[in-house]
Amino acid sequence: MSPSSRPTALALLISLAVTGSLCLWAVVAAPDSVRTTLAWGAGAAAVLLSAAVAAAVHARATANRLRARLAAETQRFTGEISRLVSASAAEGQRFTAETARIKAAAEAETARIASQAAADAERLTADVERLGARAARSDTERSAAVAACANAAGRMQALATSMLADLRDMEHRHAAEDVLGDLLHLDHRTAQAGRLADSIAVLTGARSGRRWAKPIVMESILRGAMGRISGYQRVRLHSTSDVAVAGHAAEGVMHALAELLDNAANFSPPTAEVHVYVEEVPAGIVLTVEDSGLVMSDVQLRRAERAVSATNQDLTGLSGTRLGLAVVGRLARKHGLNVSFRPSARGGTGALMMLPQELLTRTPVPVRASAPQPASESRPEPEPTHETAATTAAEAVPAFSDSPASETTGNLPRFGESGLPKRPRGRTLAAAEARTNTNGATETPRPRTADPKEQAARFSSFRQAVRANSPHPEEGNTR
Template sequence: MPVLLVTVLLAAGGWVWVTLATPSTGRLLVAVAGGLTGALLCAAVALALRHGRQARAARAEAAALRAELGRLADDTLPTAAKRMREGASADTVFTEIPLPANQTHQRILHTVTKEISFGQRQRSAAMAACASAASRMQALATSMLADLREMENRHSEEVLGDLLKLDHSTAQAGRLADSIAVLTGARSGRRWTKPIVMESILRGAMGRIRAYQRVRLHSASGAAIVGYAAEDVMHALAELMDNATKFSAPSEEVHVYVEELHTGIVVTIEDGGLGMKPQALERAKKAVSASEPLDLARLSGTRLGLAVVGSLARKHTLEVFFRPSSRGGTGVVIRIPSRLVTQPREEFPATAPQPVLAVPAATRAGGTASVSSSAVTAVLDGQQAQQPERSLPKRRRGQTLANTPQPTPRPQPPRPRTDAGARFGAFRQSLRSNKPDGPAANPDS
């Protein structure tokens, strides 16, 4: 506005001076022409000022739209996607996040949110279906293993080798089902209520891989893993052992070392393969890292082992490291934290030491020392004796107690055996009985 006013004043003053300086005969024509020219000039200036204001307003609006679009792309949409990945619905997200002021941006946010919600529902449904299938496979594998163990104890030696092969194949199928369950967020197929010793953990992991004959254990640890984590630790070790056998020559052995530290148990798996390239090693470190979330889109269809190990490591705060092996291949070090390590539970309580009986003074009747059974019963004070009863030595008149012949101890009946040898002997006895439908005879009876 000031610019227009200044323009009008300058134009009017200039043409007035020109008109006054013109002779009287042409003054009217100059005044009219000057007036029209001044009016046109003022109109042009006013129009230019208006377009300038409009251009500035358009630039400001464009800047505001760019800023709002940047907030939509950098803040609003990621927040909405994160909330929907956590399980919130699209309508709930709309009530929680700030909506953009522009109607077009609101429609963009609504459309993208609906598509993300639909994709999350499809993903959840697929994960639930995979978890259900994995649970069924786990139950089927467990049932098949139980049937195979029963047949191994019932059939003859001619089919025992074939049954053991089927047992091993079924155990590998069960491990694959457990891997799918881990990746889909389902629970493991087995649960233990008591600690499992480290030796059993390692041998259980060996039994679930194909080339278990090539694994050599070097363990003198007497510690155990708590029951709720024993199955997952066994599964993680099985996956690492399986990788070690797959990526090394068939003639090479895989060595497993166990070391107990104050921070837990360290298990080292070393193979004699060709090692890993830097890119593959970096991908492996990310797969087993406790800080990297599981990304199913990056999984390969044939290599699920490290992703499973990473999921189990994040669940139980296991630490997995890679390093060059002293055998020329790759070494994997897994550290089990001390909170998962305990001492094995006693299967059978140790035999309590026999109490020392304070035998009362012997009554002398005719020079013969004797102790009545009622005195022994009183000393036991209601406790049940664990040893068979023995008669106390007696001496004749004029004979010292040291020279008195000791009574012959009663033969003790053999205790029933409960070890694996007894079970195998019962199995062999049932084979010799030629009665496949009858019960196996007990060799210790």
Template sequence: MTAPTHPGDRPSLRPFASALAVTGVLSALAVCAAVAAAPGPVRTPLAWGTGAAAVVLSAAVATAAHALHTARTARRRLEGATQDIGRLLRQQARSTEEASREQQRLIDELARQRTELTESFAAERARLDQEAAHELDRLRQENARLTGESERARRERATALSATSNAAARMQALATATLADLRAMEDRHTDEDVLADLLHLDHRTAQAGRLADSVAVLTGARSGRRWARPIGMESMLRGAMGRIAGYRRIRVHSVSEAFVAGHAAEGVMHALAELLDNAANFSPPTAEVHVYVEEVPAGVIVSVEDSGLVMGEVQLRRAERAVSGDITGLGGLTGTRLGLAVVGRLARKHGLKVSFRPSARGGTGVLVLVPQAILTGPAPAEPAAATPPPVSSPPAAAPAAVDTAVVHESAAPPEEGPAGLPKRHRGRTLAEAERARSAPGTAASGTAAPRTAPAPGAAKARVARFSSFRQAVRPSDPGPRQPDPAPPAPMAPDRRAGSAAPGPHHGTAPADLTAGPARDAVRDGRTAAAPHTPAPDEPAGDPSSGDGRPTGPDPSHPHAHPEGDTTS
């Protein structure tokens, strides 16, 4: 298979035609001459033979001429190809030489640049190492400085917390001593104006004590006192109400016979006081806050329902996070947002569960579950020492009344500390220690002397004066109010002899919850049955109960809670 020829390299037909024409002419002349010279009988065969020979000769000559021309053309092409190959070889040699020179130049340039880059990198590395060493030294110094500042801040924080705890403890002790002094003054004075001022101071002091307890809770110090005996839920609610400013608007619809263990009573009471104060503060000034108590298998549920604004999603999440007890730091607290944080600390300490929900009264409802772990039965009565029979006195409504101090089995003569201040033994209140100190004859024998009962005439006069005082301190009725679906039974206090119970209206004096029997039952840890004369606007309890305590809510009401079962 031959390579195709280019259009310019194709053989020309002119030489082939010339050779064919010349050969044909000469052959024709020779044939004609031979035929003419031949005799007649052989002319015809001779003519055919010589003609064929002439044709063959012409073809052979033409073929030879074409082959010769083709050979010449191939020779010329070969010579041209040879020249082209030589030229290409020369060009390749030049290109190879140039490539070798360029390669060497690039290798030299690469080596030079690599050397320069190596030197530059080494210098840059040395500079960076030096800067890193300087920066490391600076960071070490800064770390040492910050560590010192952090340690100093921790020490200052610990010192501040310790100082705050000590200040809160001093405030608690001062509030307790002030309350004891006010109680003694309330027992001594019978003038209505003086008694009103003392009751007002008693209530304010109780609120200051609650604030000191809140500070103590937030700083991790011991809050309040540890009760030696279990406290009933009724007394817990009364004690919590006596520690807030808006106690007149609190309505307790049902109570429980459960008792809270003494070690947790103060914390639960403080948490309830904070929730009641929060509900009263965030409700309209004339709106009431309703409290319901229900016993469930898991414990006791205390429900606080207000008529204030419903919390939004953000506020609800913030409140739930505050009462969960997960936040233990003080960074996010403000001076006006301490209540829920205190509730969270106390809930975490005593195992309380606090949750929020919309209230059927248009506001927010708070559910507090007091677990069974801190619930107990009433404490057994302590054996009392032989004392004269108590002097019976007519029913009285004044806070200052006859009471008998509880005799402790480990009663000992009171000791005096520096500056002549009385020392209180564990399980005794400061008021009892002061009374024992003021009665050396009875203190030496380990028994508490009963107070001298006032004359019957004086008691009646005090009843009349205090009844007029209660009518005087009642605020004006803001207007007609729609009654509840079922009128709740009044909350019955744990009374001492001759003390009044809080009524179900706005006009209840602070003495009923602070200086009155509610504070006695919670502060001194004692209750005493006594005859009770109801106020003009106060329904009387069942006299068969002995202490005027109602038997429960109205039986016509299907549930103690207006919304039904609070556990659903």
């Protein structure tokens, strides 16, 4: 029996005892007639009362027990809450402290990094300044060196040009074959030195060497290029073209072609020939240099194409020994040439250089080396310039020799078309006559007249031509 039910049982016993004794008394005291009835009634009432008392006692005991438990629970709960509150407070305090510590550490780190960054920035600034100064100095040095090279190259060019002219004069003066042979040898060496000077001038961006005052025919271009390389005797020219290259571009074209020829000659066996073909195409002229030497691989071909391409113009890729293709590239860009390489049908490499139409002239070019035109062909009016007058006369020489004047050969002096003995000034005479007599008409070589009067009249124009008021004063005074 649980302790909570003990008072209930006690109350039940007490009430049963009280009511039982009361019932017993009532039954004894009552008359016999109602004794049985009263016993039953009083017994029932006593049982009911006892049960009620027991229930009441039980209910009270239970209420008391629950109240006590409630109080205990409440107390425990309050304790728990206060414990939690205090714990959270401690936690919060700890958290605040931690935060403060971390914040302090972060600030210290930030400060350290900031100072380090400042130091770094200072150092880098100093570095930048130092490097900038060095770069500026290098740039100055570089441009000074390039300028010095350009200047020296220009002077070497001038020297080579004048030496070549001197040599040509000497070659005309010395008829002895030994002397001539030596002079030609020197001439060849000087031409090669001149090409080297030209190359340096091109690479350093100096003014290009020579400017020819007149268009240069293709044959002279080819021979001029060929004469500048060491192995010129191995070069075979195949040209029937009478196209001329404009004077301003002639030197560049010759130089570029000379470099291509030099490459071809250097990279083929010493006995192999190098062939140059000239082909006229609608866009201009294609010069093909073919050797039978080493076949360039695809990589080499691409490298060569890149070296001569118009986009790659800096000197960084320049090696000390291979100037040629870089020079060709510079010249190609300057004059609008188009250079490409391909394997050659001869087994070696073919270099193609296309000259655009703008560089070419197709008018009959009055130079000595050009094929002489038929004597009856009309000739352009000589312009009153130094160059043209000289070259017109130079060209006129072979033309006159086709005229009947060539009957008077042998040991007689030659006659010009005026019937006068030919001498240097006859050139001016030719120019003057072309201007005064034919007056723009076609200048055909006239048959020599036998009329002394007419010849004398022509002679007067000769005199006019060499007077100081003539349009060619410099021509008249040169000698």
